[in-house]
Amino acid sequence: MATATIAILGTMDTKGEEHAYVAGLIRQRGHRVLVIDVGSLEAPRLAPDITREEVARAGGADLATLVARRDRGEAVAAMSRGAPVVLARLAAEKRIDGVISLGGGGGTAIGTAAMRALPVGFPKVMVSTLAGGNVTPYVGARDIVMFPSIVDVAGLNRISREILARAAGAICGMVEVSVPAGADKPIIVASQFGNTTACVDQARRVLESAGFEVLVFHATGIGGRTMESLIESGMVAGVLDVTTTEWADELVGGVLGAGPTRLEAAARRGIPAIITPGCLDMVNFGPRETVPAKFAGRNFYPHNPQVTLMRTTPEECAELGRILASKINLSTGPAAVLLPLKAISVISAPGQKFHDPAADAALFASLKANLRKEIPVEEHHCEINAPEFAQACARRLLSLMGRPA
Numbered sequence: 001m002a003t004a005t006i007a008i009l010g011t012m013d014t015k016g017e018e019h020a021y022v023a024g025l026i027r028q029r030g031h032r033v034l035v036i037d038v039g040s041l042e043a044p045r046l047a048p049d050i051t052r053e054e055v056a057r058a059g060g061a062d063l064a065t066l067v068a069r070r071d072r073g074e075a076v077a078a079m080s081r082g083a084p085v086v087l088a089r090l091a092a093e094k095r096i097d098g099v100i101s102l103g104g105g106g107g108t109a110i111g112t113a114a115m116r117a118l119p120v121g122f123p124k125v126m127v128s129t130l131a132g133g134n135v136t137p138y139v140g141a142r143d144i145v146m147f148p149s150i151v152d153v154a155g156l157n158r159i160s161r162e163i164l165a166r167a168a169g170a171i172c173g174m175v176e177v178s179v180p181a182g183a184d185k186p187i188i189v190a191s192q193f194g195n196t197t198a199c200v201d202q203a204r205r206v207l208e209s210a211g212f213e214v215l216v217f218h219a220t221g222i223g224g225r226t227m228e229s230l231i232e233s234g235m236v237a238g239v240l241d242v243t244t245t246e247w248a249d250e251l252v253g254g255v256l257g258a259g260p261t262r263l264e265a266a267a268r269r270g271i272p273a274i275i276t277p278g279c280l281d282m283v284n285f286g287p288r289e290t291v292p293a294k295f296a297g298r299n300f301y302p303h304n305p306q307v308t309l310m311r312t313t314p315e316e317c318a319e320l321g322r323i324l325a326s327k328i329n330l331s332t333g334p335a336a337v338l339l340p341l342k343a344i345s346v347i348s349a350p351g352q353k354f355h356d357p358a359a360d361a362a363l364f365a366s367l368k369a370n371l372r373k374e375i376p377v378e379e380h381h382c383e384i385n386a387p388e389f390a391q392a393c394a395r396r397l398l399s400l401m402g403r404p405a
Contacts, residue, residue, distance in 0.1 A: 004097035004175040005032040007090060009083060009114055011107050012037040012052075016045025018102050018153055018164060025168035026100075031175065034096055038083050038110050040066050040075035050086060058082035076106045083110050084117035091118055098123030098175040100167065102153050105130065112138040120230070123174035127167045129153060136222060141229035145170065185213040188397070189227050190240035192216050194303075195345035196278045200242055202390035210398055212237070219243040219279070224258030231265035238273070238401050239266040240393060242384070245279030247320055248312055253292070254283035263327035270333030272400035274393050276340065277363055278384055280320050281348040281356070282309040301353045309347075311354045314362040321366025329372045334400040336376045338393055339364055343383035 006026050010019045012035065023033045023046070037048035038055050040063065056063040059082025066075045090096045099118070101111030108128040115124040116139075124144045128135075131148040139146065147167045151159045188207050192200040204214040217227040224246045230236055241263065250257035266273040285291045285308045288300070299311035312320065328335055343349035344360060368377055378396065380389050398404065 003031055005034055006171055007034045007036055007096040007099040009036040009099055009101045009111055010103055011039035012044035012046045012048055013039035013042040015102055015153055020046045021156055022164050022168045025165055029172045038079040055079055055082040055086055058085040076109055079110045080113040083114035087114040088117040098171050100125040100171040102127040104153055108138055112144055115144045116140050116142045125167055125171045141226040186237040187235055188212045188214045188238040189236050190214055190216050191219045191243040193219050193243045193245055193279045196243045196384055198385035199390045202387055203394040206391055206394035219245050221256040221258045224262050228265040236271055238397050239271055240397055241275045243278040247323055248280050248283045252283045252316055254285055256284040267330035272333055273335045274397045275328055276338050277344050279345045281312055281345050281354045314359045317359045317363035318366040321363045322370045325367050325370035336396055338378045340384040340389050341379055341381050349383050
């Protein structure tokens with residue numbers, strides 16, 4: 001087992017004892033530690049390798065000024081700017097192989113801000129008092145392992161020793177594991193929902209047989225944001241955006257919105273892309289009783305006990321068409337829109353709960369009316385999960401990428 005260097009990042013004034021305990025466990029495992037102090041109150045209780053002054057400077061702040069003001073919010077903000085700069089530099093210079101941090105609200109904000117600056121696959125563990133709740137603001141589109149602290153990170157006791165020992169073991173295991181080598185093929189990313197799985201599965205087979213590796217992202221908000229982040233990274237050769245449903249949630253107020261920049265990454269980077277209005281017939285909510293009262297009387301479909309779907313109206317679909325067109329119009333590279341005229345999801349097909357020809361027509365008409373004239377639109381008289389539509393999407397993407405279909 002090769003010796004690795006694990007960064008331990010945290011407020012070494014208020015959480016020094018706990019970080020020192022984790023450092024000792026990592027050393028017992030045979031690894032080195034590199035301590036980064038992001039505290040700003042008292043003197044550090046664990047001697048740092050990278051001081052708080054260095055971190056503050058990296059964030060464009062002066063530590064002495066922060067200390068004098070004794071404004072905790074300002075200090076956390078400054079360290080949240082500096083820590084990502086420091087950690088990303090250490091990783092780029094190959095001086096660290098993993099990172100672990102322990103904290104409450106402020107420590108979690110700083111630690112996860114730093115970890116979000118690291119690439120996917122780089123080992124990251126955050127032991128946090130907030131790990132049992134909604135961690136999306138902290139994790140973002142990165143593979144940060146959020147480890148619940150159970151008790152507050154406030155001294156060592158029979159519970160905290162157990163939790164911190166397991167967390168130390170987790171980061172050690174992560175840096176010790178060797179990822180098996182594989183054949184590196186050019187990457188295509190695809191968006192998918194349960195209601196478009198058949199389409200993506202069939203298209204994926206065509207693309208894989210053409211020599212590509214297809215990474216599929218579940219369009220649940222975080223899935224769309226993660227896919228956009230990967231496209232931004234420059235690792236992606238093509239985009240099969242079959243399932244643009246997150247925009248329905250973003251517009252109407254569902255629970256699976258992916259933010260206002262969804263659909264922009266491929267367009268701005270000039271990555272060849274196929275876009276379809278997959279599952280824009282539905283807005284996602286939790287259990288039926290959680291649906292806002294203002295939507296009473298709408299057309300609902302219970303997907304499962306935890307998920308309630310609501311059909312989009314013709315008016316909402318017209319606005320969704322305009323939004324999609326505005327995003328696709330940003331394209332600096334080849335893009336094409338494919339429309340499955342008979343159904344944009346399993347449950348919008350004839351005879352199904354969300355079948356609404358007027359809403360679909362409003363969506364298609366608005367999308368075409370607002371799209372730049374030079375961006376091609378293909379209309380297919382079939383459902384989105386029909387084999388011929390899936391094959392058309394895959395072959396059109398290959399042609400946009402200059403590959404034989």
